[in-house]
Amino acid sequence: MGTYTRFGSYLLASELSSDPFGSVHRAVVITGNAFDRHVLVRTFSEELFQAGMNSRLAEAGRVVPLLGGARIFGIGYRIEGGKSPNVAWDHVPGRSLAQLIDKARQEQIPFGVDHALTVIQGVAQGIVQMHAKGVSHGVLSPHSIWVSFEGATQVVDAPYAALVRSMLAKAPLAKQKLAAYQQGPEGDALQQDLFALGAVLFELLTFETLPLGADLQGVLDQATLKAAQEEAPIPAEIRAFLGRLLLNRQPFATVEAFNAELERVLYDGEYSPTTFNMAFFMHTLFREENDRDSMAMKAEQIDSYLAYTAAGESLRSGPAAVGSGSGQPQAEGASKNSTLLIGGGLAAVVILGLGYIFFGRNKVDPALQKQLAELQTLKLQFEQQKNELDARAKLEGEKTAQLQKQLGESKTVEDKARIQKQLDDALARKLETERQQKLAEQRLADQRQVEQKLAEQTKAAEVKAPPPPPQPEAPKPQPMAEAARPVAAPAPSAQPASSGLTEPARVVNQVAPVSPLRAAQMRWDVGNDHYVRLKVFVGEQGQPLKVSLIEGVPGAYGFDEAAIDAANKSTFAPATKDGKPVRGWTPEISYKFPKKR
DSSP states (O other), rough: OOOOEEEEEEEEEEEEEETTTTTEEEEEEETEEEEEEEEEEEEEEEHHHHTHHHHHGGGGGTTTHHTTTOOOGGGSSSOTTTTTTTEEEEEEOOOEEEHHHHHHHHHHHOOOOHHHHHHHHHHHHHHHHHTTTOOOOOOSGGGGGEEEESEEETTTTTTTTHHHHHHHHGOOHHHHHHHOOOOOOOHHHHHHHHHHHHHHHHHHHSSSSSOTSSOHHHHHHOOOOOTTTTBBBBOOOHHHHHHHHHSSSSOOSSSHHHHHHHHHHHHHSSSSOOOHHHHHHHHHHTTTHHHHHHHHHHHHHHHGGGGGSHHHHHHOOOOOOOOOOOHHHHHHHHHHHHHHHHHHHHHHHHHHHHHHHSGGGGGGGGHHHHHHHHHHHHHHHHHHHHHHHHHHHHHHHHHHHHHHHHHOOOOOOHHHHHHHHHHHEEEEEEEEHHHHHHHHHHHHHHHHHHHHHHHHHHHHHSSOSSSSSSOOOOHHHHGGGGGGGGOOOOOOOOOOOTTTOOBBBEEEEOOOOOOHHHHHHOOOOTSSEEEEEEEEEEESSSSSEEEEEEEOOOSSHHHHHHHHHHHHHSSOOOOOOOOOEEEEOOOOOOEEOOOOO
């Protein structure tokens, strides 16, 4: 049985990150003595506790409804004050951006400009949404940002960020650690948040913290892309964007103006920020942590929590002595009674466990066997996906070779330019397919490893008893491959590339989505239809470049990811302007996940 720490309503299982505010833990919620679900729990440092966090945390509850349940902030927030102040939200496997930067720097793994822009795009959307609701952040830093193993970003401290800012005067250690991101103009909440966002972007590009009190113009002029392990200076358009964020020259007067400029940098430049590439990077950087977390979570799902129930707590602590006298004999009698009760309770647990060894074993074996059969089915699906990617890679290779041959045989400058553009697009698709192949190979290997461990567990269950009863049927494991699926980037509010179009991009062949296995395993609302609405940013050749989620299905059940995956597999006709193909967005596309009958 695992070891857990009771903290408020939760059992803390593992500390995932620590920061100036305290720590973020993976925690377990139990129903009775059985596992219910995993959550992420923020516990606060002693410094913030002394500053009054325990008595004021309820104020954060007023911010949560303003966030609107948006995925960018985390979902399912619960806030508890009192002696164990904490904030909990739905579990998302990942690590903080501060941890990402530290590990990538230490292991010298290049972090490209596209990766940096992917993170900033998500964080910026969170800041825009907060200010649209009249809420500011105030303490934004890499510690505020949670990066999932699926490549998405969340601003997870949004509900209590303003509360923390009001306490910094009484929390000097936290204030010192956040100082680099707090250099924005005083008294202007928007400019303070935009400055902090610029400081985070600077750090993502250089892996260096923005210096305090320095000539920031000189710092920007001398900065190079050290994060990408390049000596090249920061690209001019990004350096100009950083200048407006950090130097308070031509500041953005509104969040709309800021958002429009950010989209221009993202979509009009030579960059391709995608959550898929970010997921691949996270998988490379945190592979061991991801595997360790996955195995621990599976063990936690079938663990026994009897000792952490009210009955278990009373068995461990014994009943309190009750009486009007205060003499020594009565105290000794109470001590003996307590000892007998504890001993009797432990004996009862042992007897129940032994009885389960001989009489309850057959109740667990079918569940394990069912899980194993489902994992084998899932492995076959992954193998099919890999075969499809292999076939696609072969076609892309043949297309690239053909275009290279045509380029060598072309005579005119116009033909060379046209073929070179086609070749560049083909090479980009070929590279993307190769990356998907590597990721597919890795997740297939991970799936085989999980299947092997579960097979060993099934075999061991034939001769070794599982944990004592009562036990519910073990939840079915969530496939590790789900973590590799791309997640939608936040929806942009402007479309600079598609202004003045005579025809928007359109769907030629819409691939139907596959209902997520995760939702079926968790039996989540299977009796209703679910809809995901999105749009796709399409290149000149009709290739999907980006999927933007408009409205998804709340919760980490896989509907949004399944719709995005289907959109990426669909085919499109490009937008046109003056009769020529250009990049542009499709109109809204709706995907339906029918109810299970």
